[in-house]
Amino acid sequence: MIDKNILINEFNFENDIIYLNCGSLGRMPKSSANLLNQYLQDEIRCPTNQYNTERLRNTYYKLKIEMSNLLGVNDSNLAYTQSTNIGIGTLLTAFTWNKGDKILIGDNEYSDGILPFYALKLKFGVDIIELNSENLIDEINKNMDEKVKLIFFSHIEYNTGVMHDLKKIRESINIGKNTKILVDGAQAVGQVNVQLDSVDFYVFPFHKWMLGPMGTGMIYIKSTESLKPIILSTLGLDYTDENKRVLRKDARLIENSSFNFWLFATILNNIMLFNKIGLENIYEHIRTSASYFISQLKSKDLVFINDCYYKNGMAFIELNEERCSNKLIEELENNNIYARTIPDTNKLRFCFHIYNTKEQIDVLVNNLINYREE
Incomplete structure (x- = not known):
């Protein structure tokens, strides 16, 4: 049973707006909007004092832990990004591409999700093969060979609402040894229960069903072994016992260090609210x-x-x-x-x-x- 008082406090039911478009941009709860305002006011006074810096650091780690619990993964496998589109582009730049590599893509994909792949085609000569999403498993198996480097599709299709069974797909396709599965989770996280043990990469934003602000998102990376990113920051840097610089082997490898974590603080607040409900x-x-x-x-x-x-x-x-x-x-x-x-x-x-x-x-x-x- 949902506590109606929580909803009344967080969302203005008395206004005359009926909002039915969280698949594009969700409505932020009042407490998250107020929190963001407070954080920005604190930053105006002194952006880098110990209090603000420590609070930012805590947000960075706590949100990953909360999302790891929600998604059933380890927090070290999660990286921050600004959107699904940027997350996909970041991952694609971290692969080594050769002419003739193949990418299989469902035919019901949002344009922001597929444009980075066609940029690869122009730059590296990779082959893009569009699949009939209504028969996704059969289509993948029909087109699978040693050249297929990546399979990409949406967990829930934005234009049909169809949800693909990630576990069934992994178990039913003749996946190549070097083939990875990348999933667009923009319409899934926050709408349905999502578990990620069947995919290699999963990208999603927080501004849709998670009701956060734009410019916030996350990437699940099962393994960084095949990644050689060119977008790097000190978050992806580690040191040996001899104090030599080395790159991390977890998801932080591909993170940018210039995120506005006051925006991400609203997501942490949203999760606390969702857990309460x-x-x-x-x-x-x-x-x-x-x-x-x-x-x-x-x-x-x-x-x-x-x-x-x-x-x-x-x-x-x-x-x-x-x-x-x-x-x-x-x-x-x-x-x-x-x-x-x-x-x-x-x-x-x-x-x-x-x-x-x-x-x-x-x-x-x-x-x-x-x-x-x-």
Whole structure:
């Protein structure tokens, strides 16, 4: 049972905004916003005093420990990054690429996620092979050979809501000895329970389902053995007993040292809040909200909707060809309801989180019932 008082204190339910787009950018809890403001005020007074420096250092280590518990991994396997896109680019620059190396990529990927791979194609002559994500395991096995260096796909696809079973994929593919699996977790972490023992690399942001600010993210790295990064900082530096410089062998190897850790402090606060509410309670609320929305919508049998469905906390509506998704989004926004369209389709996506209520969903459904395209 979720303590409603916590939600009332953290999210303004009395305002007239119905926010359903945390798959793009989540709503930050009040306590995290207040914490960020306090940290910035402290930094204005004296950025590098002992108090601020020690608090920053504690944030660095404590957040990794909390995320390692959430993801079921060791904290030494986690590195900070600013976004999924930057995390992917950082990892790709750490590989040694040769002409003819192959990368297998699902065909339902977000553009920010796949653009770094096509830059590799231009620079190094690697071959990019797009797979039919509906049959991902069969497609991987069909295209697997000794040249395949990397397999990349989204844990949860942003444009369909389909969640791929990481363990099943690892166990069902004829993976090459030197082939690594890199997963985009942007739509998974914070929406569903994520365990990472089946992948080599996993990149995700904190500004979506984790409800943090933009410019925050993390990378899981099972092993740094194959990595030779060119983005380095003192965080990735270690010393031998003879006081000689050497590179670390854990995930810190690829970290940049110039992060704003006051932003990451809000994530640590969010995790404390999520633990208080109960992670399973949050996941269940997300699922049941999306399910309730679709069940209510289907009961109305609206003629301008070709299809509607939900996957976990993401609900999708496909309009018939006589209607325009962009115009519907515009009308919803005029009524203070925020969702998003899916590029190159006539679909809308609605993402539900802990701050969404049944009353808000009923308002959304009534808006769709009353929708008229001029």
